[in-house]
Amino acid sequence: MYKTAKSWAAEVESQLLPYVDKPAQYLGGEYNTVEKDWQQAAATMALLFPDLYEIGMSHLGMRILYEVVNKRPEYLLERVFAPATDMEKLMREKHIPLFSWDNYHAVRDFDIVGVTLQYEMSFSNILNMLDLAGLPLLAADRAGDGWQWPLVVAGGPCAYNPEPLADFFDLFIIGEGEDVEPELLDLYTECRRAGLSREQFLHRAAALPGIYVPQLYQPVYTEDGRLKAMQIEPDAPARVQKRLVQDMNTALFPECQIVPFAQIVHDRAVIEVMRGCNRGCRFCQAGIIYRPVREKSPEVLRAQAAKALTATGYDELGMISLSTADYSCVSPLIDQLLADHSADGVSVSLPSLRVDAVSVGLADKLQTVRKGGLTLAPEAGTQRLRDIINKGVNEEDIFAAVQAALTAGWNTIKLYFMAGLPYETDDDLRGIAQLARQILALGRSRAAAADMDAKPRRPLNITVSVAFFVPKAHTPFQWFGQNSRTELQRKRELLFAEFKDIRGARLNCHDIELSFLEGVFSRGDRRLGQVLLAAHKLGCKFDSWHEHFAYDKWLQAFDQAGIDPAEYAERQFAQEDCLPWEHIDCGVSKKWLWQEWEKAARAEKTLDCRQGPCNGCGICPALGCENRYCESEVAE
Amino acid sequence: MSIRFVYQVDGVLKFLSHLDLLKLFNRALLRASLPVAYSEGFNPHPKISFGPPRGVGQEGRRELGDLQLKEPLQPEVVMQRLNLALPKNLRVVAAKEIADDAPALMAEINLAVYEAEFILEPALLAAVKDKAAAFWAADRVEILRKRPKKRDKMIDLRAGVQYLEWQDNTLCLEIPFAETGSVKPAEVLQYLLPPGCGAAYRLARVGLFVQSADNQRREP
Numbered sequence: 001m002y003k004t005a006k007s008w009a010a011e012v013e014s015q016l017l018p019y020v021d022k023p024a025q026y027l028g029g030e031y032n033t034v035e036k037d038w039q040q041a042a043a044t045m046a047l048l049f050p051d052l053y054e055i056g057m058s059h060l061g062m063r064i065l066y067e068v069v070n071k072r073p074e075y076l077l078e079r080v081f082a083p084a085t086d087m088e089k090l091m092r093e094k095h096i097p098l099f100s101w102d103n104y105h106a107v108r109d110f111d112i113v114g115v116t117l118q119y120e121m122s123f124s125n126i127l128n129m130l131d132l133a134g135l136p137l138l139a140a141d142r143a144g145d146g147w148q149w150p151l152v153v154a155g156g157p158c159a160y161n162p163e164p165l166a167d168f169f170d171l172f173i174i175g176e177g178e179d180v181e182p183e184l185l186d187l188y189t190e191c192r193r194a195g196l197s198r199e200q201f202l203h204r205a206a207a208l209p210g211i212y213v214p215q216l217y218q219p220v221y222t223e224d225g226r227l228k229a230m231q232i233e234p235d236a237p238a239r240v241q242k243r244l245v246q247d248m249n250t251a252l253f254p255e256c257q258i259v260p261f262a263q264i265v266h267d268r269a270v271i272e273v274m275r276g277c278n279r280g281c282r283f284c285q286a287g288i289i290y291r292p293v294r295e296k297s298p299e300v301l302r303a304q305a306a307k308a309l310t311a312t313g314y315d316e317l318g319m320i321s322l323s324t325a326d327y328s329c330v331s332p333l334i335d336q337l338l339a340d341h342s343a344d345g346v347s348v349s350l351p352s353l354r355v356d357a358v359s360v361g362l363a364d365k366l367q368t369v370r371k372g373g374l375t376l377a378p379e380a381g382t383q384r385l386r387d388i389i390n391k392g393v394n395e396e397d398i399f400a401a402v403q404a405a406l407t408a409g410w411n412t413i414k415l416y417f418m419a420g421l422p423y424e425t426d427d428d429l430r431g432i433a434q435l436a437r438q439i440l441a442l443g444r445s446r447a448a449a450a451d452m453d454a455k456p457r458r459p460l461n462i463t464v465s466v467a468f469f470v471p472k473a474h475t476p477f478q479w480f481g482q483n484s485r486t487e488l489q490r491k492r493e494l495l496f497a498e499f500k501d502i503r504g505a506r507l508n509c510h511d512i513e514l515s516f517l518e519g520v521f522s523r524g525d526r527r528l529g530q531v532l533l534a535a536h537k538l539g540c541k542f543d544s545w546h547e548h549f550a551y552d553k554w555l556q557a558f559d560q561a562g563i564d565p566a567e568y569a570e571r572q573f574a575q576e577d578c579l580p581w582e583h584i585d586c587g588v589s590k591k592w593l594w595q596e597w598e599k600a601a602r603a604e605k606t607l608d609c610r611q612g613p614c615n616g617c618g619i620c621p622a623l624g625c626e627n628r629y630c631e632s633e634v635a636e
Numbered sequence: 637m638s639i640r641f642v643y644q645v646d647g648v649l650k651f652l653s654h655l656d657l658l659k660l661f662n663r664a665l666l667r668a669s670l671p672v673a674y675s676e677g678f679n680p681h682p683k684i685s686f687g688p689p690r691g692v693g694q695e696g697r698r699e700l701g702d703l704q705l706k707e708p709l710q711p712e713v714v715m716q717r718l719n720l721a722l723p724k725n726l727r728v729v730a731a732k733e734i735a736d737d738a739p740a741l742m743a744e745i746n747l748a749v750y751e752a753e754f755i756l757e758p759a760l761l762a763a764v765k766d767k768a769a770a771f772w773a774a775d776r777v778e779i780l781r782k783r784p785k786k787r788d789k790m791i792d793l794r795a796g797v798q799y800l801e802w803q804d805n806t807l808c809l810e811i812p813f814a815e816t817g818s819v820k821p822a823e824v825l826q827y828l829l830p831p832g833c834g835a836a837y838r839l840a841r842v843g844l845f846v847q848s849a850d851n852q853r854r855e856p
Binding site: 009012013014017018019023024026027028029030031259261262263309310311312313314315344345 | 647648649651652653656659660662663664665666667669674680692693721722723724725755834835
């Protein structure tokens with residue numbers, strides 16, 4: 001709106017691209033991108049993904065929002081990714097501000113800058129990108145000059161605890177963005193046309209369902225520094241409830257998917273088979289915040305798959321969701337998709353597998369030629385702990401899955417576990433090693449059997465990957481204080497000692513320091529904004545890229561802000577404590593989450609409401625929605 | 637049947653690597669739903685092949701590619717359908733039928749012609765022209781070529797250049813493909829430029845040719 005249409009294309013082409021590594025990652029205009037007239041747009045929006053292009057373009061949400069906004073003729077949305085460090089250095093030297101990939105418009109020239117929040121350890125990249133864009137980092141510093149600066153907004157899973165970022169954003173979108181984003185643009189356009197001030201607009205926006213305007217909510221702390229309550233302006237809602245798409249079948253889906261020039265991490269056409277998962281694993285945030293389950297009908301998916309494949313020319317189709325094997329019609333749908341497309345050389349893939357023989361069977365059906373690695377996630381080493389975390393998997397499932405994988409010809413299996421879970425003992429950690437031994441024994445007996453029909457077979461190899469548990473907001477484990485770094489270090493050593501003598505198994509553990517910082521921010525409050533600012537000034541960025549992670553700088557940043565990070569990460573919340581994300585309503589009741597936390601202490605399981613009766617998590621009455629399952633038979 | 641096509645690539649797409657471009661064409665073939673012939677085997681791939689790879693950052697004015705089809709189609713139709721499936725800054729400008737047993741582009745092409753348009757102040761341009769004249773007059777011009785993960789290699793730039801000529805601020809360079817490895821046009825241009833100028837030129841590969849021993853040339 002009323003801003004310069006300058007494109008930095010000439011500068012980018014002549015002063016940057018000839019000198020950077022992998023220039024193809026900075027090229028917009030990929031096939032299926034939308035051409036829009038900047039001058040004609042009623043409002044313009046830049047969508048920032050705070051990581052490299054290869055990561056950001058692999059993210060379906062980015063593609064959905066690109067489609068949703070650009071579908072509206074009066075709005076324009078362009079994509080922005082993090083420049084790699086060599087590119088950033090050149091940009092700063094040549095005074096070229098952060099630009100959009102689509103037409104190289106400066107980010108600061110857009111009306112709205114939207115940031116997607118996928119992961120806590122991308123926060124430093126966000127500040128770095130806003131800085132590279134030439135924007136004042138603090139929302140308060142952008143407020144003084146009316147509409148001179150763009151509105152800076154954010155959404156995505158980390159918006160469910162927006163407090164550590166509250167100082168930097170004008171508003172947050174809570175929940176699924178498909179419907180809210182255009183509503184926000186409508187309101188923006190209307191307010192600007194009516195000559196409203198930035199502050200007037202923010203008050204209006206706060207009344208929009210799903211919009212959280214942090215400046216209208218001020219935290220009040222007790223004398224000993226604990227959060228007491230939020231002081232809320234009268235015209236702002238006491239709790240901001242998430243938004244969701246009720247019917248996935250009619251929801252807009254990008255069929256004409258952008259085809260990147262450069263290789264990206266997930267380089268394939270995708271269909272989203274369903275949204276939500278109600279397995280109820282107690283550590284999993286996605287399993288709570290994306291409730292309820294909304295499956296698409298197989299007919300809709302078949303049509304979307306066909307359209308996506310012809311529109312992109314990809315020869316691989318990914319079936320995306322939190323747990324695709326749980327999709328009611330998964331097997332007939334796979335058969336149908338293979339029948340439709342395998343003659344054209346198209347392969348179909350699943351993002352992850354459930355731990356059971358059926359899922360492995362599905363994977364086998366898809367992998368007709370290559371037998372790469374197979375990944376299973378039992379998450380914990382003993383049945384007791386798997387029950388505590390409500391991972392609905394037992395030992396028989398695991399062995400059956402491995403057996404099925406061996407029969408199908410896999411000889412590399414990757415297993416995911418967590419360490420530092422609530423109520424975990426050293427026996428649970430030894431259980432991981434024990435499970436590894438048992439799986440390898442299965443592989444050996446299989447190999448011995450194969451020897452008899454004289455077929456040489458490569459021995460089974462397993463990789464065991466252990467992540468350190470990070471408690472997340474809006475989960476039954478949100479009250480749990482993360483294990484200390486020394487405790488995690490001890491557990492790490494115990495695991496390595498256990499695995500030392502296991503031949504055929506390779507153990508790797510996640511970075512303790514990184515998991516610790518993630519733990520600080522995942523349950524952090526608004527005071528952490530000072531830490532982020534300090535860390536940014538010290539040069540922290542790309543923290544999730546091992547070669548860039550600078551733990552000592554982070555510690556220095558905490559020190560400068562006068563904050564003890566361990567107090568945040570290790571803090572055990574009490575039932576009556578006011579949680580920093582208390583005013584954000586994901587639809588699942590706090591009461592139910594607490595019940596689940598108590599059931600965890602008793603190692604008591606809760607069944608998926610797909611199989612059993614309603615557990616009373618509260619999502620359906622809160623949002624007037626219900627689980628939607630597709631018909632179990634597919635029309636021929 | 638086999639089709640030989642001529643394409644142009646410019647704008648930011650000049651920054652695509654040869655591999656990126658290959659992948660792009662493979663997908664465009666599927667989008668265009670052309671009856672492309674596939675190779676046999678476990679991992680069938682479309683039968684499409686190209687001339688010698690172009691350096692990243694160079695525009696291509698007359699690049700060449702060969703395509704095999706399962707069923708006959710007018711070359712113009714192939715061109716039209718392919719163009720609908722290509723992103724901007726990349727287009728097919730000509731197509732013709734060739735014999736199925738025509739020699740492969742990679743095997744036949746042995747000469748590339750480049751144009752480098754210098755974007756420099758007159759004084760600097762004059763210096764470049766002087767250096768180019770000296771370069772042309774010299775018997776040998778050696779430079780050290782930096783190679784990733786390998787030792788630097790001494791190469792004779794002069795021997796790698798068959799002809800050069802100025803048209804205003806544009807330098808036309810003819811560089812043959814030698815079996816022992818050919819000179820890169822950017823190496824010549826960087827040699828001619830004073831240090832610190834960066835890539836103060838717009839470089840395009842304008843033609844690919846088959847040159848016979850008696851210096852007759854033709855486009856394959």
